[in-house]
Amino acid sequence: MRRFWIDTDTASDDAVAILMALRWPGVRVEGISVISGNVPVEMAGKNARYTVELCEAETPVYLGMPAPLLRKPSYAYFFHGPDGMGGMNYPEPERPFAAGHAVDALTRAIRELSGELELVTLGPLTNLAAAFRLAPDLPKKIRQCTIMGGAAATLGNITPAAEFNIWVDPEAASIVFHSGMPILMVGWENCRGEANLDEADRDLVRSFGTKYADFTLDCNATATQTNQEWLGDPGLALPDPVTMAVALDPEVCTRRSSHFVDVETQSELTRGMTVVDELGVLKQPPNAEVCWSIDPARWKEALYKVLR
Numbered sequence: 192m193r194r195f196w197i198d199t200d201t202a203s204d205d206a207v208a209i210l211m212a213l214r215w216p217g218v219r220v221e222g223i224s225v226i227s228g229n230v231p232v233e234m235a236g237k238n239a240r241y242t243v244e245l246c247e248a249e250t251p252v253y254l255g256m257p258a259p260l261l262r263k264p265s266y267a268y269f270f271h272g273p274d275g276m277g278g279m280n281y282p283e284p285e286r287p288f289a290a291g292h293a294v295d296a297l298t299r300a301i302r303e304l305s306g307e308l309e310l311v312t313l314g315p316l317t318n319l320a321a322a323f324r325l326a327p328d329l330p331k332k333i334r335q336c337t338i339m340g341g342a343a344a345t346l347g348n349i350t351p352a353a354e355f356n357i358w359v360d361p362e363a364a365s366i367v368f369h370s371g372m373p374i375l376m377v378g379w380e381n382c383r384g385e386a387n388l389d390e391a392d393r394d395l396v397r398s399f400g401t402k403y404a405d406f407t408l409d410c411n412a413t414a415t416q417t418n419q420e421w422l423g424d425p426g427l428a429l430p431d432p433v434t435m436a437v438a439l440d441p442e443v444c445t446r447r448s449s450h451f452v453d454v455e456t457q458s459e460l461t462r463g464m465t466v467v468d469e470l471g472v473l474k475q476p477p478n479a480e481v482c483w484s485i486d487p488a489r490w491k492e493a494l495y496k497v498l499r
């Protein structure tokens with residue numbers, strides 16, 4: 192049984208990624224920690240708890256940091272809708288948040304499952320950075336961390352230079368990327384083009400006729416529209432589910448290599464840029480693996496498998 196922990200700023204694409212992990216055979220999600228990002232942390236927690244209950248799971252959801260380490264929160268209502276879930280206004284979940292702060296719960300889980308716990312981060316890295324500052328023993332006890340974040344030697348999605356998760360809390364990202372934890376970075380560039388769900392893909396999902404398929408399409412309706420308007424990208428981009436697919440089925444990533452990666456925290460123009468030293472010119476030891484390409488068909492099959 193693989194043991195997972197998901198850190199998430201739960202909005203519409205995060206919710207589908209959570210659903211994938213909860214419904215994936217051979218994986219047990221030990222806990223979900225929520226963070227401020229797409230939406231305020233309490234809203235992210237409501238969306239995560241709703242998703243857990245939709246999947247008839249008992250996974251504890253812990254409330255995490257309410258803001259980036261230094262910066263003001265920056266929400267993405269424009270992309271995900273006023274509730275983060277495409278305006279679906281889902282009912283209040285039955286179960287409350289699990290007791291205790293997310294950083295303490297994550298710390299406990301990493302220590303109790305030392306060498307076994309696989310992290311998947313789907314939002315800004317504030318919770319992880321706080322945990323690592325409180326407990327420097329943690330990074331080496333983590334089996335693997337698959338990060339949805341960054342843009343490897345390419346343009347960003349929230350600024351020309353940076354991807355949203357890293358841009359929201361660049362200081363936290365810098366702490367995490369230099370923590371020594373085993374990282375696989377899945378940049379947003381892997382979640383465009385053929386990786387998007389085009390109209391035929393979305394019709395196929397709807398044809399499954401399950402509550403999981405309807406949930407996926409319904410809560411991502413706003414994102415589908417905004418993706419076109421904001422980025423000019425047709426179809427439904429699902430960065431967190433793509434990243435979760437890579438974590439669940441590593442062969443979804445077709446090209447990966449280790450490099451020194453650093454995060455811009457000083458410049459406003461390039462705040463949150465993930466600078467990947469692809470050629471090794473900085474002569475720094477690698478601190479992350481970078482996913483350079485994915486298999487779109489294999490990623491979509493991983494999604495369909497849990498929605499049918």
Ligand code: RIB
Pocket residue numbers: 200202204205228229313314315339348354355356379430431
């Ligand atoms: O840039 C895409 C990422 O930012 C995704 O994780 C999305 O949910 C938002 O958090």
Ligand code: CA
Pocket residue numbers: 199200201202204205229313314431
């Ligand atoms: Ca997210």
